[in-house]
Amino acid sequence: MKILHTADWHIGKQLHKYPLEEDHRLFLDWLGDLIEERRIDLLLVAGDVFDTAFPSSAALTLYYRFLQRLIGCRCRVVITGGNHDSPGVLNAPREILRHMDVRIVGCATDDCADSLLIFDDLNLAIAAVPYLRDVDLRRSVSGQSYDDRSEAIRQGIRQHYQRHLDLHQAQYRGLTLFGMGHLYVQGATVSDSEREIHAVGGLAAFSCDHFPEGFDYLALGHIHKPQKLSERVRYSGSPLPLSFSERHDPKYLLELTLESDKPVQVEVLPTPRLRELRTFTGSLDEVWESLQAFQAQGTLEALLELNVVEPTFDPQKSVRFDLLLREFEKADFRIIKPRLTFENRLKEADELFSVGTDIEDLTPREVFLRRLAAEQLDEPTQALLLEAFEELLTEVDEAHSFPPQT
Template structure:
């Protein structure tokens, strides 16, 4: 029997206001093909199905079209909620989806029996644990110290999972037990795209060793970089890059092979790269040359993070930077995060004035002239800036000849 573990899809994600819907469509198409080709029996999705609590109609359409496709694959599905998901949105169609062999647990339930999902035909039990919110784990007590609160959360997480192992031992010990979770486990590596990453688990320094014994495998979500914490505790990671900090991370889904009720093998199956994220840094001339030589080779348009760094302030560099962005508007890639920095651009205001001089004693022209004097500019540029300043002063009526 084969089980597929994935998480952190973040359908609806926008990268610097650029939609990743096409990336998700290609991933879900590939995932559907993979499930059919490798005859996957059970798909586990460990939280953060959507990027926001109120997904758009386009995001919901992607999600439901994928689930509809699985109805012909004879693949059972378990979906749990993450910290980005709305429990109400996930749970709303769960009674209908149950008839399609799709189980959804959007939030923690009062009785663990409701979240211990039994697949008797597979001799399998799944502890479908979603993202646990603070209220699910403890009640703050006045006068508690930080260490007390941390220990309370740590014990709350462990106790939550112990309910499942205890119930399993009492009633279903002949079933293989797989746990799911959406939390931070101490010691993992995170990326820029993981928000509120320490909210549950991190505060308590919850470690891999704190999970109770009894689980044959723990399918985790919340961390976007795939990581192996032990032979049986793993993060699948996100299937697509969700930030530029993830641009070099491998992307996988994990395939579990069960033999005689035990996990015989866990294989990382690489997700095809449909889009590159690239980051270029250098002076305006260096970046310009790099972009001219670069060609996108992926199916979807490459997204580029651009950071031009110049040693000294020069208005002409700003003009050239704008020209660069216009020059590559129709390239085979798209610049979505441009930035221009001058290393010595700003000085503290008090460095521009003589000791004992208050800025309130100066008129706008005095401030601007001293700012000009602090820069190394040629005479033509200085005159151009001064003329522009005079025009602005007249337009906004800030000219005070007798301060």
Template sequence: MKILHTADWHLGKQLHKYSLEEDHRLFLDWLALTIQERLIDVLLISGDVFDTTNPSNQALAQYYGFLKKLIGSGCQVVVTGGNHDSPGVLNAPRELLKFLDIKVVGNALESIEDELLHLTTPRGEIVVAAVPYLREADLRKSVSGEGYENRLAALRQGIRGHYEQLADLKSSQFSDLPSIAMGHLFVNGASTSESERDIHVVGGEAAFSAEFFPSGFDYIALGHIHKPQRISNSDFIRYSGSPIPLSFSERDDRKYVLELTIDNTKITSVEALPVPAYRELRCFTGSLDEVEAGLKAYVFTNPLPSYVEVHVTEPFADPHKEMYFNELLREFSNVPFQIIKPRLSFTNRTKGADELFITGTSIQDLTPRDVFNQRLLSENLDEETRLLLQEAFEELWRDVSEAQ
């Protein structure tokens, strides 16, 4: 029996206002073909199918178009919700999709037993604990006046208890079958990228440890982190990573889906299947002369035009340099690749809030945390006050994010 583990598609994602729709189309075509060619029995999608809670019609069409391609393939599908997904959007067609061997768990279910799925395929049986992104409201009620750290500790314990309940249910009902637990959370030790910089606090899972997962599961299929990786050096606790680069910090990451082979109720191998690279994300850094030379010599070979980041650094502020930089951008506006993140900075410029508004920087490149921290730097605050304000911000930001 063969299981395929993927996550973090983020359909509808834009990279600095530039579409990744073609990147996703090519990936989904490849994935559907791979499932057919490799005779995959079960596909697991561990959260963040969409990039926003209100996905566009194009993103929805890509999702349902992919599921349609699997009809008749013999591959069953389990989809769990991520923190970017709307449970309502994912769950809306759930009852209909059941008839197509597609199980959807958009949010924690009222009866936890319903998250434990017994799948029967022509080549064997498997139990899947379909755990979605667990929000605080799914696990516990806040206590008035409770401190931030106490809330985090209680949330971590709630997540741990959720998995332990499912492991106990699996042990009592399906003790002889192989089992996989899905999850969408941050596990201690995971390496993150720029596109995930908020997750250490938002959701509260920053200190969740791999040791908290109960021993009753043969494999933990994780989502939430875009860089594919093992956790605690285990082949059986894995992030599949995102299938395409979603930020420039992921430009050098090799992208995969993970294929599990089960033989005689045991997982005998976990193989990383490389996803073809459809578009290059390229960065050019240095002086104006160095960047100009790099751009003129650049040739891309991928099917889709490259998205290019340009960061020019000069020692002294000079309006002529700024004019030449803007002329350079205009010169390369009609080439077969697209400069989507240009930036010019001067090393002698006073550091502080002004750095948020250097030439080429867009507010789209900044998070609310970036702006808030720069605002704190502009004030003459003692360390204790600054830490209290940061803690209050993180708590408010978390509440707002969970309410989306």
């Protein structure tokens, strides 16, 4: 039996306002071909299917078009919700999708039987654990310390997995048990696009050792850099580069092979590099020269980040920087993240963001993190403020995800 582990598709993602719709279309076409060619029995998608809680019609079309293509190819699908996903959006069509061999677990429920998925013909049980929000794990108690709250979250995550394991042991002991998850596990390396990952799981310093024993494999999502945390715990990473910091990261899917009385065999399947992401750093003259010599590669238009650094403030440098951007507007690449900084400029309150960075390009979490970094606060205080912000942000997201009934 062959299983594919993937996560963090982020369909609908825009890289500094540049849509990556074509990247996702080509990736999903490639994935469909791969599933047919390698005769995959089961596809696991461990969260963050979409980039936003309210995906565009174009993003939804790509998603449903891919699932439709799998009809008839004998590949089952399990999809869990991530922190970017709206549980309502994912769960809405799940009863219809069930008839297409697609199982959706958009959010945690009180009954773990809802997310322990049984595939008798594959001799497999899947603990399809989605992103666990703070409200799923514990309630704050007045007077609790930061360490107490962290321990409550850590134990809440462990107990959630333990309940699935107990049900498996009680009723399905003969089946191989896989787990899924969308969380930060201590020791994982993050990219610049994930610097804000200190939410549920992260603040609690949840580690591999906190997962209960009994799972044959844990397929994780949330971290975009693929990595092996232990023999049984792995992040597949995102299949596409989602930030310039990921441009050198390997991108792949994990093919898991199950054979009787043998450990899970894991094979890395690299995804195609569809688009080149490049960063040029240096003085204005150095960057200009590099752009003139640059030869773009890849199926799709190359996207560039410019970090121009000059030692002293000079208005003429700003004028020349604008001229540079106009000069290369019709090149066979696109500059989507230009930045000009002067080393001697004081970083005042209104300069928390580098020249060339539009606050509209940043998420609310990124804005808060930059503001927090500007304060001289000790680490526990920063952690408490960030935790409070995450709770407020989750409440706002959930309020938008579930509009009031009329």
